Amino acid sequence: MDRVQSASPQHAAGPRGADRPAPGAPDGGPGGRRAAAQRQQMRQDLATAAMELFASQGYEETTVDQIAAAAGVARRTFFRYFRSKEEAIFPDHDDTLVRVADLLASAEPEEHPLDVVCRGIKEVLRMYASTPAVSVARYQLIRQVPALREREIAVVARYERLFTRYLLGRFDTADEIPPGWQRGGEDDSMLAEVSAAAVVAAHNHVLRRWLRAGGRGDVEAQLDHSFEVIRRTFWASSAPGARRRGSLVAPGASVTGLEAAAASALSASPGGEVLITVARTDAPLDVVVDSIRAALTGAGES
Numbered sequence: 001m002d003r004v005q006s007a008s009p010q011h012a013a014g015p016r017g018a019d020r021p022a023p024g025a026p027d028g029g030p031g032g033r034r035a036a037a038q039r040q041q042m043r044q045d046l047a048t049a050a051m052e053l054f055a056s057q058g059y060e061e062t063t064v065d066q067i068a069a070a071a072g073v074a075r076r077t078f079f080r081y082f083r084s085k086e087e088a089i090f091p092d093h094d095d096t097l098v099r100v101a102d103l104l105a106s107a108e109p110e111e112h113p114l115d116v117v118c119r120g121i122k123e124v125l126r127m128y129a130s131t132p133a134v135s136v137a138r139y140q141l142i143r144q145v146p147a148l149r150e151r152e153i154a155v156v157a158r159y160e161r162l163f164t165r166y167l168l169g170r171f172d173t174a175d176e177i178p179p180g181w182q183r184g185g186e187d188d189s190m191l192a193e194v195s196a197a198a199v200v201a202a203h204n205h206v207l208r209r210w211l212r213a214g215g216r217g218d219v220e221a222q223l224d225h226s227f228e229v230i231r232r233t234f235w236a237s238s239a240p241g242a243r244r245r246g247s248l249v250a251p252g253a254s255v256t257g258l259e260a261a262a263a264s265a266l267s268a269s270p271g272g273e274v275l276i277t278v279a280r281t282d283a284p285l286d287v288v289v290d291s292i293r294a295a296l297t298g299a300g301e302s
Helices: 030-057 064-071 075-081 093-106 113-129 132-144 146-173 188-212 219-234 257-266 285-301
Strands: none
Touching (some): 030 064, 030 132, 064 075, 093 113, 093 146, 113 132, 113 146, 113 219, 132 188, 146 188, 188 219
């Protein structure tokens, strides 16, 4: 496998900061924007060359030298943008991670923190949806190459960690927090991790279904539906005065049906029994929720 064994500090920092202005450079000036566009174009050219070679001659058979030659640059230039050939398959994630981090940092404190996380993961979905053909080809390739699957798992974990840190930060600073969450409580870290994982898992489920369909369909609408299922399952109502982006959730709003069940679960006594359910990974989220509801009902009647 082609990897850079040693690199100067400039090269080592390339993939993480390749599309960010150099210190002291005017990031809003024409020169800075032009340089950033050129760097982004080179990353895309290298990624395209890599994808084409992987598809035509195989992943293991393709070398960094061949990718660089196909893109019309030297091997050294390749390593200015990527640290290994498998990293070239995911050229947009570094920029997207920065964009998501900025979104979390700039969110209004009144907005429900889990709604903020949902907006953040939607940026990742839009990255894939912006180039459906490339995303579908990448998905097919990743399914065939274990090294790329491992790389994809590592990439997804970065978003999940980012969301978990954000939610934990809201525990520490928010004046109003979701019902059932107690600032400083023993369950803070668990709730933050579970909530972040649920949002990322919903994104992955919808994205894979869309990719298997050849990139056809309104994938954002599908993800919005999944968010609503998660909202009903994990938090029944927003905290008093907390609002979703563009709308206010009235204090004391009543909850019914599944929302009431979720509220009851959040406020359950520590001595309650634990229920474990099993579902297929390709099952729709609403089906999973129905199975959980049925299991809870059966447990209550026994």
